[in-house]
Amino acid sequence: MYGATKFTVGGSLKLAFRPWVDGLGNVPADGPAILASNHLSFSDSFFLPAVLHRKVTFIAKAEYFTSPGVKGRLTAAFFKGVGQLPVDRSGARGAGEAAVRSGIGVIERGELFGIYPEGTRSPDGRLYRGKPGGLARVALATGAPVIPVAMIDTEKVQPPGKIVPKLIRPGIRIGRPLDFSRYHGMEHDRFVLRAVTDEVMYEIMKLSGQEYVDIYATVMKRQLADEAKADKEAEKAEKEAEKTEKAGKKAQRDETAEQRRSDPQ
Template identity: 85%
Template sequence: MLYGAMKVTVGGSLKLAFRPWVEGLEHIPADGPAILASNHLSFSDSFFLPAVLDRKVTFIAKAEYFNTPGVKGRLTAAFFKGVGQLPVDRSGARGAGEAAIKSGIEVLERGELFGIYPEGTRSPDGRLYRGKPGGLARVALATGAPVVPVAMIDTEKIQPPGQVMPKLMRPGIRIGKPLDFSRYQGMEHDRFVLRAVTDEVMYEIMKLSGQEYVDMYATAMKRQLAEAAKAEKAAKAEKAAKNDKAAKNDKAAKAGTDRAGT
């Protein structure tokens, strides 16, 4: 009931304000379980995709959205539950991964749609990064559910990180044909199979999105960017300190020259 109400209010508002265009809606199964595997450009991806679908789709969200105290925290928790997101404690990487897999399997066993971002995190620069094999492939092989590749288009331009007010523009959603991995049934613990399944899905997402593919994990790129930003900040601070010291030395030297001339 809560999902239905939020679907009408949030989904309707998003479609009215942003008018997202969609291709390939016919590839979403009318009933039964399916995994929607999407690229991840923006926080809003988990809202735009459900907004254009007739069926409920459940995504995983970090637990902090559900257990923040106070009135604002309760409203936030109600909102995320209402739009079909499940809390997962991400304090431990391995534990978080297992919890996400378990939640995904439960959603699919109910015959519903489960949404997942194989990259594991938002792209830091709009490019498509290597998919993590632990979640998507394991859930697909454990349940036998088809994997529907999805490409979000331009959602990162609507509300870039750090920008409070979203920009009104049309995002796009391109949905590909379902992928069947039943040939790997029962091999969800074979790391080579998991890698092959994930790479096949990422290739389809790349074709749909037109993104440049980067053969490394987005989390690793984010660490590199953070370290580079930290090094740049340190270099600027060091340069400023040297300039300040040089200015003080020049001032002291000038004062000495003035005293000597009097």
């Protein structure tokens, strides 16, 4: 099913968007490897597999596989067809452990495992701090090489919240494999995990040319949501104040008119 779905989806994407790719030879023809990519758009998980000659398995939230109805079944079939694995993200720690186990399983089968170290899509096109729990642990537990990947302009193809994509040509830059075998067996050392993750993010930054922000994307998203909420509340308060002011002026005009009627002078 994967082959047929990849042929259909991949062929359609390449025909419609003509994505360019640089460094395709850095992906091994066989054997396990981890593809660590920046994350700009929902479509990243489709454009990258479309240009590769091998299957790459990404982690996807379990809701894509469990939604009810005909649409839900079609969505689940599609995500399974393009090689995505469901992970329950209801608990942060549980989700991380599930992602690590799934990643190790993919690597042990000698396949390509795709992961977004930022943990979520960038809210503004910048590159955010990588989370050390998934990428580094899988790399150190398996000894698999990490291949940095930069998605280019995919956020312009399908901006967050937009369903219909724009016909803009995106790009993909694939860097040289990174070897972390010197840290093998140290997947529980948080300082090593941080060092490995930061090294990968640095390589992604060089490939993508993105501005780097040394906070997690999830933190920025919360900040932006809080700011949007505060702006909305301020706008509402301003409108209420204007409404109150207008009501006060009207009441004053009505009172003045009433006084004039009662005092003809």
